[in-house]
Amino acid sequence: MNKTAKTILWVVIIVIVIGAIWYGVTRKPTTEEVIKIGAILPLTGKNASYGERTQRGIELALEEVNKEEKIIEVIYEDSRGDLKEAASAAQKLINIDKVQVLFSQLSGVSQAIAPIAQENKIILFGFTSTPGFTKQGDYIFSNRGDATNIGKRLGEFAIEKEYKKAAIVYLNNETHKGIEEGFREIFENNDRSVVISELHEKTETDFRTILTKIKAAQPQVILFSSRDKYVAMMLVQARELGLDQQVLSVQGIDSKSFLEIAQHTAEGIIYAQTIVYEDITNPELQETLKEHQNRYGEPMSLYAANSYDVVKLLAKIVKTGIKTSPAIKIALLETRDFPGISGDITFDETGNVHKENKLFTVKNGQFVPYEE
Numbered sequence: 001m002n003k004t005a006k007t008i009l010w011v012v013i014i015v016i017v018i019g020a021i022w023y024g025v026t027r028k029p030t031t032e033e034v035i036k037i038g039a040i041l042p043l044t045g046k047n048a049s050y051g052e053r054t055q056r057g058i059e060l061a062l063e064e065v066n067k068e069e070k071i072i073e074v075i076y077e078d079s080r081g082d083l084k085e086a087a088s089a090a091q092k093l094i095n096i097d098k099v100q101v102l103f104s105q106l107s108g109v110s111q112a113i114a115p116i117a118q119e120n121k122i123i124l125f126g127f128t129s130t131p132g133f134t135k136q137g138d139y140i141f142s143n144r145g146d147a148t149n150i151g152k153r154l155g156e157f158a159i160e161k162e163y164k165k166a167a168i169v170y171l172n173n174e175t176h177k178g179i180e181e182g183f184r185e186i187f188e189n190n191d192r193s194v195v196i197s198e199l200h201e202k203t204e205t206d207f208r209t210i211l212t213k214i215k216a217a218q219p220q221v222i223l224f225s226s227r228d229k230y231v232a233m234m235l236v237q238a239r240e241l242g243l244d245q246q247v248l249s250v251q252g253i254d255s256k257s258f259l260e261i262a263q264h265t266a267e268g269i270i271y272a273q274t275i276v277y278e279d280i281t282n283p284e285l286q287e288t289l290k291e292h293q294n295r296y297g298e299p300m301s302l303y304a305a306n307s308y309d310v311v312k313l314l315a316k317i318v319k320t321g322i323k324t325s326p327a328i329k330i331a332l333l334e335t336r337d338f339p340g341i342s343g344d345i346t347f348d349e350t351g352n353v354h355k356e357n358k359l360f361t362v363k364n365g366q367f368v369p370y371e372e
Helices: 003-026 048-065 083-095 107-119 147-160 174-188 208-217 228-240 256-266 283-296 302-318 325-333
Strands: 035-041 072-078 101-105 123-127 165-171 193-200 221-225 246-250 270-274 357-363 366-369
Touching: 035 048, 035 083, 035 302, 048 072, 048 101, 048 283, 048 302, 072 083, 072 302, 083 101, 083 107, 101 107, 101 302, 107 123, 107 174, 123 302, 123 325, 147 174, 147 221, 147 246, 147 270, 147 357, 165 174, 165 208, 174 193, 174 221, 193 208, 208 228, 221 228, 228 246, 228 256, 302 325
Parallel strands: 035 072, 035 101, 101 123, 165 193, 165 221, 221 246, 246 270
Antiparallel strands: 270 357, 357 366
């Protein structure tokens, strides 16, 4: 090979190398490089308001993290709150769509999906505060905390107000059982008494029999621990029966549907949940909260904030080159004080978080922080 031919060969090689480098830097990721998340939410049916609020947070976060290039794709499946449908959706998302992360909404659905995720070594973020949920395996995570702590915070408030007798109505699932147990533990260990505690099923809409028992027991404070629409119906029926005691409740009632059903009876209810953090020094956060308000006509709920935070955290991890579920698991457990709208995120060894529960109320038809 003569000198000219060698020179041409080297020029060609250099051009190819430079082109490869430029392509690697500037090209959009292929479908295989985009991490897939499967979100199993109640998008229709009686619990659709929970899925809708969670989906809002996911979509807002996706718009932000995929703005420059698509790094996360979310595939939605409608569980309708049905455990069998949820389990079938999980199998489909794992085996056909090849997701690396699952999201789930509702306590029962999350509990049903957890063994499937763990068996397949796929990260599951359950948007639930069911006590012990994350202890089902090292691939099971939650950024909402333990429901027992919600009950304890409400119990502490009842003690501060010097109530001596309390009544409780709670939904028959593990999350609300945990809230009932947390309240009872704090309240009764301080020389108070829970004079009546009644559970209700998801099929119930008439609570008058339970409320009549409560009226006869003459408590000074009542805890309704259930989903938004059930709490709203309880409030309306309680006031109709002449129950005028202070009513306490739990996270998730901060919804339009709650106010639409409860109407004026919502005024003064006090509930506990982790705060939706409004850091006025953070312009990006303020823009997100403003966008949610403008788009949906209401402030960002805890459910939207929880899902928003998880997508943003996963995006941060994915941008470091981590794409597989086992590697994501390690990165999540190493996470310390990730700034989230629903509070900073640090996972313990079980994949759970510990967040402070604040008190809120309804005042003039608005959900606001509770003040004495």
